[in-house]
Amino acid sequence: MKSYVTLGYRNLSRRRSRSLLTVLGIVLAIGFTVGLLSISEGVMRSIDEMFRSSGPDLFVVPKNVSKMPFGFQGTATLKEKQAEAIRAVPGVAIVEPVYLAFSPEGGGAGFGYAMTMVSGIPEKDFFKMRPTATLEKGRWLKDDDGPVVVLGGMVAENMDKGLGDKLELITGQKLEIIGRLKKNNEAYDMFAYAPIKAVQKMFGGSGRASYFLIKSADGVETKEVAARLKAAFPKQDVQTMNDIMQQAKKMLGIARGIHFGVSCFALIIGVLFVACTMIMSVAERVREFATLMVIGASRAYVVKLIISESITLSAIGGLFGCLFGYILSKAINQLIHHFFGETFFSTYVSPRIFITGIVIAVIIGAFAGLFPAYMIMKRNLADSLRYE
């Protein structure tokens, strides 16, 4: 049998500009779909990476605050001393009380907020909690430091400030920048770190903390430690990193839904677009299809011919659309970088997205071919032969 693809392709080259315009339409539809999907795919991937990364795996937070990120400063309602009680719970390896403050500078590394989170922490267990963290410049905090700050890698990249410059908090206080961490694409890149005592003093919250970060001991199930912590501190809320990731993913699920909707929309527009071209193209060739059947082609052959032509048309669009989508996703990255600075994610065109793009294109072609094929099939052969 003559390859349908060859025939389909030759037919398309018959009306070159019409085919090109149709392909262009599909390129745009598939391209934007791929571009959009690459955003949520990138975010999902970064979340997974962060979840696997080193760092705290449990949080003890006041009741009635939402999951990360926690409340603003001034809501530091917990007692720092509780850290010792937490440390006494079996399976807890490291506890870090955090007094959280915010700075309007730094462009909200990683979160798209206009703020940088400044964690007031004790200086001693930081690197034990985050074994991959390393200092890139300056020095680390000291126990008796005043209002100083060490910037996380991403925060530092978002800020035009060097050592010795001041970081201003939203409440007006200034911290001197004494160091910066290396950017390792880990959660700790997205915060700045100040001595907890200095932060407490600034806000008059001596002996208080906003929440506790906990790292469970090696080989212990985080879930079990969480259960023990919940039993030990019923007045507080215990969240695991996993909970937080699930929460974040659920929120992203909405974004995914929107993206899926956009894809469906692209699909519908694509079908209408290609169907329009195919109907025109088939209507011009009523007598040709009749001739094919008169010389012995089966109806199935003609249907396959029309649908393969339609699929060829939109699959070409799909291929170039994927390419365009890939370029678009790189451009989106640049745009995000330009407007929001360093963030915790970058767009990611996974093989799955490429496959989705191609599959959508093929579905578009198949559906768009159905109606013109039906149009030809329901015609009377003798009448079609007379057709002008």
Add this chain to the structure above:
Amino acid sequence: MATILEARKIEKKYTLGGQTVYAVAGIDMTVEEGDFISIMGPSGSGKTTLLNLLGCIDRPTAGRVLVAGRDTTEMNASDIDRIRLHNIGFVFQRINLIPILSAQENVELPMELAGVGAAQRHRRAGELLDTLGMSRRAHHRPGQLSAGEQQRIGIARSLANNPGVILADEPTGNLDSKTAALIMDCFKTLNRDRGQTLILVTHDPDVGASAARSIVIRDGRLDFETFS
């Protein structure tokens, strides 16, 4: 002599706005192997309709059409497709070549549909083009050929699967008289040298005269038949 085609009291009626029109109103006809039959008659007399019925392009509203002894009345669509593919060749007034295929590919197409292997159909298409004097145009597309050349390709295509009968509806209707004469020569040669069975619809009395049997129809009925 074998009977190639047989029509038994075939009728085709159209009902338009409550009015019934008989395009073909009961025609009996037997076509024997090697026949060269011309069908003539005024415009609207039912020539094309008759040919379509004989060629299983259309189904009669009454009566039976037998192809190579097989009654087509109860056949399903795919059996009818196969009859058209293997038993009948068609030549059209408007030629109807596939414009995106070369002359050679157009001639090969019916063989492809019949599942003939590439080498064999290539060879046969070459022979047919040669028979019709079109070898040098094998790789041209229809748009690059004159009407007369196109029609010769059309005839070659109709012969591709070696059908029992060729049905041609005014094959010279769109050609000037000189080219028409050339095409008629092709038909005559095919009939004389290869014993090809032919049924030809025509308006041209000269064309009609070259056939061994001439049938004249009027208002969907056989008016008279002459043998020469």
